Amino acid sequence: GAGVSQTPSNKVTEKGKYVELRCDPISGHTALYWYRQSLGQGPEFLIYFQGTGAADDSGLPNDRFFAVRPEGSVSTLKIQRTERGDSAVYLCASSSLAGGPNEQFFGPGTRLTVL
Amino acid sequence: AQTVTQSQPEMSVQEAETVTLSCTYDTSESDYYLFWYKQPPSRQMILVIRQEAYKQQNATENRFSVNFQKAAKSFSLKISDSQLGDAAMYFCALTGANSKLTFGKGITLSVRP
Numbered sequence: 078g079a080g081v082s083q084t085p086s087n088k089v090t091e092k093g094k095y096v097e098l099r100c101d102p103i104s105g106h107t108a109l110y111w112y113r114q115s116l117g118q119g120p121e122f123l124i125y126f127q128g129t130g131a132a133d134d135s136g137l138p139n140d141r142f143f144a145v146r147p148e149g150s151v152s153t154l155k156i157q158r159t160e161r162g163d164s165a166v167y168l169c170a171s172s173s174l175a176g177g178p179n180e181q182f183f184g185p186g187t188r189l190t191v192l
Numbered sequence: 193a194q195t196v197t198q199s200q201p202e203m204s205v206q207e208a209e210t211v212t213l214s215c216t217y218d219t220s221e222s223d224y225y226l227f228w229y230k231q232p233p234s235r236q237m238i239l240v241i242r243q244e245a246y247k248q249q250n251a252t253e254n255r256f257s258v259n260f261q262k263a264a265k266s267f268s269l270k271i272s273d274s275q276l277g278d279a280a281m282y283f284c285a286l287t288g289a290n291s292k293l294t295f296g297k298g299i300t301l302s303v304r305p
Contacts, residue, residue, distance in 0.1 A: 108291065110291075110292065110293075112293070117297070118297055118298075119196075119198075119283050119285075119295030119296050119297050119298050120237070120283075120293070120295050121295070122292040122293065122294070125291055125292055132291070133290060133291070133292060136292070166235060168235075168237065170237075180239050180242070181239075181293065183229075183236055183237035183238075184236070185234060185235050185236045186235045186236075188235075
């Protein structure tokens, strides 16, 4: 079956603009995660959804970042008034159940570049 | 808070040889899980191996095995019979009851033919 997909693969924007990054999880996976990976670093947790609700958004850096998952499947990460420091690879992952050893399946990420 | 430390930024191994990647961690949780992920240039994170903290037996997956030292909070990955396709970034990661993964900084592994 299809894995986790993310669009776009690459996004270049100007400082101050608004961007949306999309994640399509594996069909039937109830848990969905967003991570941000800066150059030379490991991924850092942003937000986690269980179904339609955000179960943990403690990793969102500030109120310019927002994510939704209205129907419990596709999720969109939204960044307002982008800054150069937002440049990173944004990774999405999904799993069949939340917590514990359940494997998180990752997408290929969206590379965001803010000029 | 959870932390994962990978102090070696890069390592190199000769094809067919064995290499060990180091990782230490810290957590206040009693029930947690440890993982090694591989990230090739395609950026897609691939699970290599996982270890439940309550299990004393070290996990093994084909050429990949771990040395889990719970008291020392150490979780190293051993790759046997290294292949050219093993070249990638490797990340050690930890999760507890809160579901989110905490990753180390990663290590770049190169394989010499």
